[in-house]
Amino acid sequence: MKREKLAEKFFNRPTLAVARSLLGKFIVRKYGGKEIALMITEVEAYDGFKDRASHASRGKTARNAPMFGRPGYWYVYFTYGMHWLINIVTRETGYPAAALIRGGLTVDRSGEPVKVSGPAKTAKFLKITGKFSGLPANTRTGFWIEDRGIRIPKQKIRRGRRIGVDYAGKIWASKSWRFFIAGFRS
DNA sequence: ACGATGATGAAC
DNA sequence: TTCATCATCGTA
Numbered sequence: 187m188k189r190e191k192l193a194e195k196f197f198n199r200p201t202l203a204v205a206r207s208l209l210g211k212f213i214v215r216k217y218g219g220k221e222i223a224l225m226i227t228e229v230e231a232y233d234g235f236k237d238r239a240s241h242a243s244r245g246k247t248a249r250n251a252p253m254f255g256r257p258g259y260w261y262v263y264f265t266y267g268m269h270w271l272i273n274i275v276t277r278e279t280g281y282p283a284a285a286l287i288r289g290g291l292t293v294d295r296s297g298e299p300v301k302v303s304g305p306a307k308t309a310k311f312l313k314i315t316g317k318f319s320g321l322p323a324n325t326r327t328g329f330w331i332e333d334r335g336i337r338i339p340k341q342k343i344r345r346g347r348r349i350g351v352d353y354a355g356k357i358w359a360s361k362s363w364r365f366f367i368a369g370f371r372s
Numbered sequence: 373a374c375g376a377t378g379a380t381g382a383a384c
Numbered sequence: 385t386t387c388a389t390c391a392t393c394g395t396a
Binding site for chain 3: 230232239240241263268269271286348353
């Protein structure tokens with residue numbers, strides 16, 4: 187099986203292009219000597235200083251600093267008092283942008299496909315917490331993204347508005363910056 | 373439809 | 385230092 191780790195240059199591209207091309211890639215977590223893997227099926231883009239739905243829109247803080255940093259690094263944050271959410275940083279250093287991983291597909295012990303639907307469930311499934319925020323995505327940190335040769339045909343890719351960002355105002359809330367594989371809307 | 377549950381940031 | 389808000393989920 188092809189297993190090609192995605193490097194910084196993959197993420198140092200326009201955020202929408204990165205988000206779209208993350209569909210079908212595998213997010214892999216080394217845990218307890220084993221690997222937990224999920225094929226990414228849903229992603230949202232948060233891009234730039236002006237995106238009012240983005241944590242970066244109010245400037246750099248200790249929490250969101252990774253968004254302003256190098257591409258290919260994790261931005262993991264805590265929300266709703268109980269959930270961790272996973273983002274991978276995009277674009278060049280200094281430009282705040284990231285892609286939120288919202289869902290994936292795995293297989294259970296008997297080989298049946300199992301949907302992991304929702305960003306908090308995704309983080310829980312991969313056993314990810316804030317410890318990873320600011321770390322690079324690679325095998326050394328034990329948490330990375332790889333290409334296993336699966337290509338999602340264009341006609342299977344859907345897009346729509348981002349979830350839970352109505353507070354960001356009409357312009358930003360209505361951006362069609364959420365990408366998912368047909369049949370995997372969470 | 374709503375409660376759980378805590379960090380964040382803006383207002384006071 | 386207080387308070388409303390929040391890139392959610394599970395139960396109803």
